[in-house]
Structure formats: structure tokens, C-alpha cells
Amino acid sequence: MSEARFTIVGAGSMGLLFAAKLALSGHALEVEVGVKRREHKEALIAEGIKLHDGNVDEGKDKQPAIVHPAIGLLTELGQAHTLGQVHFIVLTVKQSAFNPEFVREIRAMMGPESWVVCMQNGIGHVELLELEIPRERILLGITTEGAMKSSDVETWHTGKGETSLGAVVYNPASPALAAQKKLAECLERAGFRTFLSKDITRRVWQKLVINSVINPLTAILQVRNGQLPEIPSSLQLMRELFDEAMAMAAALQLKLDTELWEQLLEVCRKTAGNRSSMLQDLQSGRPTEIEAITGGLVREAGKMGMTLQTHQTVYRLVKALEGSATGRD
Amino acid sequence: MSEARFTIVGAGSMGLLFAAKLALSGHALEVEVGVKRREHKEALIAEGIKLHDGNVDEGKDKQPAIVHPAIGLLTELGQAHTLGQVHFIVLTVKQSAFNPEFVREIRAMMGPESWVVCMQNGIGHVELLELEIPRERILLGITTEGAMKSSDVETWHTGKGETSLGAVVYNPASPALAAQKKLAECLERAGFRTFLSKDITRRVWQKLVINSVINPLTAILQVRNGQLPEIPSSLQLMRELFDEAMAMAAALQLKLDTELWEQLLEVCRKTAGNRSSMLQDLQSGRPTEIEAITGGLVREAGKMGMTLQTHQTVYRLVKALEGSATGRD
Structure with missing residues (x-):
């Protein structure tokens, strides 16, 4: 045996x-x-x-x-x-x-x-x-x-x-x-x-927060991970998504790392040349993980009576990009 | 003479x-x-x-x-x-x-x-x-x-x-x-x-509302005007942007046409095969009209102490797309 x-x-x-x-x-x-x-x-x-x-x-x-x-x-x-x-x-x-x-x-x-x-x-x-x-x-x-x-x-x-x-x-x-x-x-x-x-839930959420910032934005903007924080208005969007996700985690009493924002920027630096899985999926016409990542956040928020406005918008944009993959122009 | x-x-x-x-x-x-x-x-x-x-x-x-x-x-x-x-x-x-x-x-x-x-x-x-x-x-x-x-x-x-x-x-x-x-x-x-x-201001705003929905979304999603209302989550985004812009117009005491939403859908139908000017501009690497359209709305809202969250997000996305035009992947 x-x-x-x-x-x-x-x-x-x-x-x-x-x-x-x-x-x-x-x-x-x-x-x-x-x-x-x-x-x-x-x-x-x-x-x-x-x-x-x-x-x-x-x-x-x-x-x-x-x-x-x-x-x-x-x-x-x-x-x-x-x-x-x-x-x-x-x-x-x-x-x-x-x-x-x-x-x-x-x-x-x-x-x-x-x-x-x-x-x-x-x-x-x-x-x-x-x-x-x-x-x-x-x-x-x-x-x-x-x-x-x-x-x-x-x-x-x-x-x-x-x-x-x-x-x-x-x-x-x-x-x-x-x-x-x-x-x-x-x-x-x-x-x-x-x-x-x-406390694996905390780690799950930390990865979720990082993924919920990097994945949809790289997919919508069609850029590699390293470019995200380089473009000023993209950096603003990263921060907006990050703050909304952190507010959600706080509402769930999850104590995430206080330096998670720095970790997020570090991930962008370390994987600067990578295309995120969501960007790769969209470009190959495969379904993305948007439901598990951003969709998961948006639904959790809904249960608490919260609206994560920026996450909801990028969620809908990625869904629309999945839906239009064959018709993009 | x-x-x-x-x-x-x-x-x-x-x-x-x-x-x-x-x-x-x-x-x-x-x-x-x-x-x-x-x-x-x-x-x-x-x-x-x-x-x-x-x-x-x-x-x-x-x-x-x-x-x-x-x-x-x-x-x-x-x-x-x-x-x-x-x-x-x-x-x-x-x-x-x-x-x-x-x-x-x-x-x-x-x-x-x-x-x-x-x-x-x-x-x-x-x-x-x-x-x-x-x-x-x-x-x-x-x-x-x-x-x-x-x-x-x-x-x-x-x-x-x-x-x-x-x-x-x-x-x-x-x-x-x-x-x-x-x-x-x-x-x-x-x-x-x-x-x-x-009351030309009313007409200016009606065109502004319609442009603020069609232009950024077609540019971000890279679809022709007619596809926008065909994709369910894109239709949700259209409605979100429309409602935010109408709330702004109401705050400014502007009485816009009550059937403006239907007019907007009609514009999409009538120009179904067109690529919006913003999509064309982005695809050609030219600066877009995002500052005059969405930027104008967002700034007007700011003066009134309002935040148009969805407009702000698409504004930043289009700015980021302008900024990354050379680096898209």
C-alpha cells in the first residue's frame, strides 16, 4: 500500500x-x-x-x-x-x-x-x-x-x-x-x-483582493501586469477596487495584512511581463474566472446590503467582453 | 458684398x-x-x-x-x-x-x-x-x-x-x-x-447623455453601436450610466425628454453598423473626446458634491486605454 x-x-x-x-x-x-x-x-x-x-x-x-x-x-x-x-x-x-x-x-x-x-x-x-x-x-x-x-x-x-x-x-x-x-x-x-x-480564509481573501484588482483590469485594458500601476488612471482604478474590496473584508471582520496594497504592487512588479489568466482567457475566447473573483465579491457584498460600485462595473464589462468575444471590432 | x-x-x-x-x-x-x-x-x-x-x-x-x-x-x-x-x-x-x-x-x-x-x-x-x-x-x-x-x-x-x-x-x-x-x-x-x-442647453445635455453612454462603452468593449444593447451586461451598464447622467441633469434642474432612454436605444439601432468616434479614435491612437463628454459630466457632478461612480470608472478606463494605446497586448 x-x-x-x-x-x-x-x-x-x-x-x-x-x-x-x-x-x-x-x-x-x-x-x-x-x-x-x-x-x-x-x-x-x-x-x-x-x-x-x-x-x-x-x-x-x-x-x-x-x-x-x-x-x-x-x-x-x-x-x-x-x-x-x-x-x-x-x-x-x-x-x-x-x-x-x-x-x-x-x-x-x-x-x-x-x-x-x-x-x-x-x-x-x-x-x-x-x-x-x-x-x-x-x-x-x-x-x-x-x-x-x-x-x-x-x-x-x-x-x-x-x-x-x-x-x-x-x-x-x-x-x-x-x-x-x-x-x-x-x-x-x-x-x-x-x-x-x-486562518486559510484570510489567505483566500488576500489572494481574492489581489486577483480582483489585477485580473479584470488587465483583461479590460489588455495590458500585462507590470503596466497596470504605470498608467496613472489605471493606478487610480486599482486603488478604487482595492479600497472597495478591503471595505468588504472589514465588514466580514476579516483582518487582512495591513501592507496588502504594497504586496499587490509587488505582485505587479514581480509578474510584470505576464498576461493575467483573465486576459489570456479573454484573448483565447475561453470563459474567465470573473464569476469566482469579482462576482464572488459583488455577491458577498449584496448579502451584506453593500454595493461595490467599481467591482460591479468591471464585472459587467468583463461579462460583456466574454459575450462579445466573437463580435469584437 | x-x-x-x-x-x-x-x-x-x-x-x-x-x-x-x-x-x-x-x-x-x-x-x-x-x-x-x-x-x-x-x-x-x-x-x-x-x-x-x-x-x-x-x-x-x-x-x-x-x-x-x-x-x-x-x-x-x-x-x-x-x-x-x-x-x-x-x-x-x-x-x-x-x-x-x-x-x-x-x-x-x-x-x-x-x-x-x-x-x-x-x-x-x-x-x-x-x-x-x-x-x-x-x-x-x-x-x-x-x-x-x-x-x-x-x-x-x-x-x-x-x-x-x-x-x-x-x-x-x-x-x-x-x-x-x-x-x-x-x-x-x-x-x-x-x-x-x-433651450439649446437641454439639447446639448441630451446629446451629452447619449454620447456618455454609447461612446465610452463601445470604445472599451470594442463593439459597434448596434451590439451594445444586445449584450445583457452591456445593456445593464448602459442603463447605469444613463441613470447616473439623468440624476445629474435633474440636479441641474434640466428637464430632459422623458423618453430619452428610448431615443438612446433608437440611436444604437439606427447606427448599428457604425463604430463610434471614440472607438475609432482609440483604434487609431488619437486622443478621444472623453474629457468633453464623460469628463465634463464627472466634473459637473464634482461641483455639486455628487459622484457619478460608473461614469468615473469608464472615464478612468478610457484614459488608461488612451495611455496604453502603444502598449496594448
């Missing part, structure tokens, strides 16, 4: 990165990857995951590591459970994939020692999972690892980051804590710096 | 249209066109104004009317005045051209019977002119004539419209009324449907 079993759900840049690094970390782990499309499954079985270190632009000549974890459609995974073996179902798909059918498929994968680990941006996914899955079985992960996909089977580890893990509600007596420790141990061994957090 | 003298300032699509139609309307008028660039002056002298009827796409085979009014740089015009001859200085440039030097040049053109006629979109230009020119000498014109330029000397009369004229402050005893009547007579003879308005 292997030490732990991982079902990585989703084979985007991050899913492939986690699956490959975990599989490469030794025989103590059993790793399988769940995908949605049959062609994707077949491509991954035929070619394996190709993992590159560095940026797509820089490393075209280097040989990737090639890994062959088990691959299956979501409906084919997680059937057999081994008693005493901890099982992590790591969800790396976008929140927009969390429809009722998907949640039922995840539920069907779970055995007595399964944990669902959410790696999503934004907020609102726990509520969607809870329709079928007990809240105590859900862990949250926030990562700043950088990854980019160059094909269905090829992923690039573009930047080392940190991963924080925590339970939706912190309870030191819960078996969730032992599960988190085991998960952190596996991730560390696979090469990911990992921390346990007693 | 001719019946009236026209100095058309600016040789954009609208300036060339008015100059050509007035010049074609008979020998009773003296028409001159003032331009900024020497090459533009030389091109117009060499080739004349080429006036087409209809859309650029449809009429490429038809022969244009060619007209040769007097052409000069702004500094060369309006020196000699004939006693008893009314003189209309029709400003067809964008409000952004109204810098102190420009206003002084216009002032220098004026004789005892000169009237300055502002055809600008937005608000704020009268205040800029007033720094040098008496308010009683300023007339306002609002036109829905359609025009498009295809070269420095070529303009297309793409749609027949209506032109309203009025004084900044209506006063039936003022000589401005006689001047407006003469101007209307000349414009009618040149083929423009023209009305005198006792």
Missing part, C-alpha cells in the same frame, strides 16, 4: 504541474489524473505529462521530464479504496466547472479517508461543493506556484511559490489537521514549499 | 461637410476653411474638398462634388471685415483643441459682426472660450448630420440629420437671435434641416 493516493482533478497548467511533481517524488505515492475530454485522456496516456522547468520562451531547447501517472475520465476514478490509505482529491479546475454533475462526480470518488482539496481562485466554491460533500471533508489550498501550459500534455513550472493549506473552519481536534499535515509532507517532498494555516 | 461670411474652423469630416455644402449653396456666401497643418492647407488648395453623398462602402464608384473654398491656416484668417456683413466662425474641431492659443486665434478672427458657433460634443467648451470671447457672441449648435472622412480632403455625407441652434442664454431681445435666424437660413439653403432652440 502506498503512503497516500492523489487524484488530481483537471489537467490544466496547475493540475499537470502538481500531478507530475507528486509522481516524480517517489514510489510512496499513487497519483492519478482526472480529465473531462476523452481525447485529452488519450493524449496523456500516449505521451505522458511533459514537465518543463522555467519559462516557455527561455527553455524550448531543454528536455522535459516525462511522467506517466494513471489517467482517467472523472467518472472512471476513485472507485476502489484501500482501508487506511489517505486519499486527496485535488481540484485544480476553475470554479466555473463546479456544476451539480461535477460535484456529484467528485462525491462519487470519495471513500472513508478521502479529502477534497480546493485550489481555486476566488470565493464561492466551498458553497457549491457543500451541496453534496460534507464541509469537514473540504480543505482549501492557496498557491503562488507559477505554471503555464503549452499543449494538452505539456506544462511549465514558470516560478516557484508557496502553498498554504487549511480547513474551512479551523479545529485542532479534527482529523482534518492530520490530513493537512500528511498533505503538506507530500507536497514538500514533491518540491512545493507548503504551510499549514489556521 | 456677399450675404454672409463663414469661417469653418477645422477640416475634419464635419468641417469639410459644412464648408462644402455651404460653398455649393450659391454665390451669396463667402466660405473659408481654417486648418492647423500646412500640408493640410496645401492639399485642400490643390485638390479642393471632395464631397460624397452616402457611405464610404457603397459609393466608391460615384463622382464626388469638388469645391474650392478659400483655405488658410487659423492665423491667416478673418483679418479683413466688411461692415454690415455677418460673420460666422463655426468651430468643428474637438473640444480638446480648445487650448489658450487656439482661443486667442479665434478671438483674433472676430470683427464687430462675428459670431462663434460651437458644434462640439460634450460640455465645458463655452467656459474655455469665455476666457477670451464674450459669452453673448457664442452660439451653440447640435447636429445629428452624419459624416465620415476618407482622406484629408474627402468627406462623406453618410446620413441626413437635424441641426439645432441656440444661444448659451436665451434672450429674444439680443442681436444673437437675428444672427441665429440668418445662420439657420444659410444652413437650410445649403441642405441642412435646421431649428432654432430656446
Whole structure:
């Protein structure tokens, strides 16, 4: 019996990165990857995951590591459970994939020692999972690892980051804590710096605030992250969005880092040459994460009777840009 | 002595249209066109104004009317005045051209019977002119004539419209009324449907409200006018901008048409295939009219202690798009 079993759900840049690094970390782990499309499954079985270190632009000549974890459609995974073996179902798909059918498929994968680990941006996914899955079985992960996909089977580890893990509600007596420790141990061994957090919600919100500023603005203005604070009126918009989101966090009694604004500017500097995922999604005609990020904020505000006017406007603009992707002129 | 003298300032699509139609309307008028660039002056002298009827796409085979009014740089015009001859200085440039030097040049053109006629979109230009020119000498014109330029000397009369004229402050005893009547007579003879308005400010604001909805949104979303109300979240944004602008007009005691929202939708339908001037300007890397339109609204609101949150956001977005025009990705 292997030490732990991982079902990585989703084979985007991050899913492939986690699956490959975990599989490469030794025989103590059993790793399988769940995908949605049959062609994707077949491509991954035929070619394996190709993992590159560095940026797509820089490393075209280097040989990737090639890994062959088990691959299956979501409906084919997680059937057999081994008693005493901890099982992590790591969800790396976008929140927009969390429809009722998907949640039922995840539920069907779970055995007595399964944990669902959410790696999503934004907020609102726990509520969607809870329709079928007990809240105590859900862990949250926030990562700043950088990854980019160059094909269905090829992923690039573009930047080392940190991963924080925590339970939706912190309870030191819960078996969730032992599960988190085991998960952190596996991730560390696979090469990911990992921390346990007693207040993961705070970290979720900090990432949410940063994403809610950078993602929609870069997508609407069609600029790279580093340009955002360089344009005076764009910097004003950043500050406006930031202040509204912070007011919302304060209304929810969340104590976010006092220097979060400086961290936000630092993210823009460090990722200056990157196109945000939302800009990439819009430019490729894919749905964006606007519902999970800005939509999540706007809806939370609505529940409190607040209106985040600037977030609401950029939310509608990004929705309109998604809607007009085929008709842009 | 001719019946009236026209100095058309600016040789954009609208300036060339008015100059050509007035010049074609008979020998009773003296028409001159003032331009900024020497090459533009030389091109117009060499080739004349080429006036087409209809859309650029449809009429490429038809022969244009060619007209040769007097052409000069702004500094060369309006020196000699004939006693008893009314003189209309029709400003067809964008409000952004109204810098102190420009206003002084216009002032220098004026004789005892000169009237300055502002055809600008937005608000704020009268205040800029007033720094040098008496308010009683300023007339306002609002036109829905359609025009498009295809070269420095070529303009297309793409749609027949209506032109309203009025004084900044209506006063039936003022000589401005006689001047407006003469101007209307000349414009009618040149083929423009023209009305005198006792409340031109109301019409200025109605056009402002419509422009403040259509122009920034089409520019940010990069869609043609007809698409705006077709995309659900874009329609929500239109309504948001409209309501904010109407609240502002109400605060200024302006009684705008009660069916202005329907008129706005009608404009989108009638000009469905058009790219708004702001979208065209952004796409060509030219400065837009955002300062005169949305900027004018936002500043008026500021004077009243109001904040038009959605207008402020789209204002900043368009400013950022102007600023990033070279860096878009």
C-alpha cells in the first residue's frame, strides 16, 4: 500500500504541474489524473505529462521530464479504496466547472479517508461543493506556484511559490489537521514549499483582493501586469477596487495584512511581463474566472446590503467582453 | 458684398461637410476653411474638398462634388471685415483643441459682426472660450448630420440629420437671435434641416447623455453601436450610466425628454453598423473626446458634491486605454 493516493482533478497548467511533481517524488505515492475530454485522456496516456522547468520562451531547447501517472475520465476514478490509505482529491479546475454533475462526480470518488482539496481562485466554491460533500471533508489550498501550459500534455513550472493549506473552519481536534499535515509532507517532498494555516480564509481573501484588482483590469485594458500601476488612471482604478474590496473584508471582520496594497504592487512588479489568466482567457475566447473573483465579491457584498460600485462595473464589462468575444471590432 | 461670411474652423469630416455644402449653396456666401497643418492647407488648395453623398462602402464608384473654398491656416484668417456683413466662425474641431492659443486665434478672427458657433460634443467648451470671447457672441449648435472622412480632403455625407441652434442664454431681445435666424437660413439653403432652440442647453445635455453612454462603452468593449444593447451586461451598464447622467441633469434642474432612454436605444439601432468616434479614435491612437463628454459630466457632478461612480470608472478606463494605446497586448 502506498503512503497516500492523489487524484488530481483537471489537467490544466496547475493540475499537470502538481500531478507530475507528486509522481516524480517517489514510489510512496499513487497519483492519478482526472480529465473531462476523452481525447485529452488519450493524449496523456500516449505521451505522458511533459514537465518543463522555467519559462516557455527561455527553455524550448531543454528536455522535459516525462511522467506517466494513471489517467482517467472523472467518472472512471476513485472507485476502489484501500482501508487506511489517505486519499486527496485535488481540484485544480476553475470554479466555473463546479456544476451539480461535477460535484456529484467528485462525491462519487470519495471513500472513508478521502479529502477534497480546493485550489481555486476566488470565493464561492466551498458553497457549491457543500451541496453534496460534507464541509469537514473540504480543505482549501492557496498557491503562488507559477505554471503555464503549452499543449494538452505539456506544462511549465514558470516560478516557484508557496502553498498554504487549511480547513474551512479551523479545529485542532479534527482529523482534518492530520490530513493537512500528511498533505503538506507530500507536497514538500514533491518540491512545493507548503504551510499549514489556521486562518486559510484570510489567505483566500488576500489572494481574492489581489486577483480582483489585477485580473479584470488587465483583461479590460489588455495590458500585462507590470503596466497596470504605470498608467496613472489605471493606478487610480486599482486603488478604487482595492479600497472597495478591503471595505468588504472589514465588514466580514476579516483582518487582512495591513501592507496588502504594497504586496499587490509587488505582485505587479514581480509578474510584470505576464498576461493575467483573465486576459489570456479573454484573448483565447475561453470563459474567465470573473464569476469566482469579482462576482464572488459583488455577491458577498449584496448579502451584506453593500454595493461595490467599481467591482460591479468591471464585472459587467468583463461579462460583456466574454459575450462579445466573437463580435469584437 | 456677399450675404454672409463663414469661417469653418477645422477640416475634419464635419468641417469639410459644412464648408462644402455651404460653398455649393450659391454665390451669396463667402466660405473659408481654417486648418492647423500646412500640408493640410496645401492639399485642400490643390485638390479642393471632395464631397460624397452616402457611405464610404457603397459609393466608391460615384463622382464626388469638388469645391474650392478659400483655405488658410487659423492665423491667416478673418483679418479683413466688411461692415454690415455677418460673420460666422463655426468651430468643428474637438473640444480638446480648445487650448489658450487656439482661443486667442479665434478671438483674433472676430470683427464687430462675428459670431462663434460651437458644434462640439460634450460640455465645458463655452467656459474655455469665455476666457477670451464674450459669452453673448457664442452660439451653440447640435447636429445629428452624419459624416465620415476618407482622406484629408474627402468627406462623406453618410446620413441626413437635424441641426439645432441656440444661444448659451436665451434672450429674444439680443442681436444673437437675428444672427441665429440668418445662420439657420444659410444652413437650410445649403441642405441642412435646421431649428432654432430656446433651450439649446437641454439639447446639448441630451446629446451629452447619449454620447456618455454609447461612446465610452463601445470604445472599451470594442463593439459597434448596434451590439451594445444586445449584450445583457452591456445593456445593464448602459442603463447605469444613463441613470447616473439623468440624476445629474435633474440636479441641474434640466428637464430632459422623458423618453430619452428610448431615443438612446433608437440611436444604437439606427447606427448599428457604425463604430463610434471614440472607438475609432482609440483604434487609431488619437486622443478621444472623453474629457468633453464623460469628463465634463464627472466634473459637473464634482461641483455639486455628487459622484457619478460608473461614469468615473469608464472615464478612468478610457484614459488608461488612451495611455496604453502603444502598449496594448
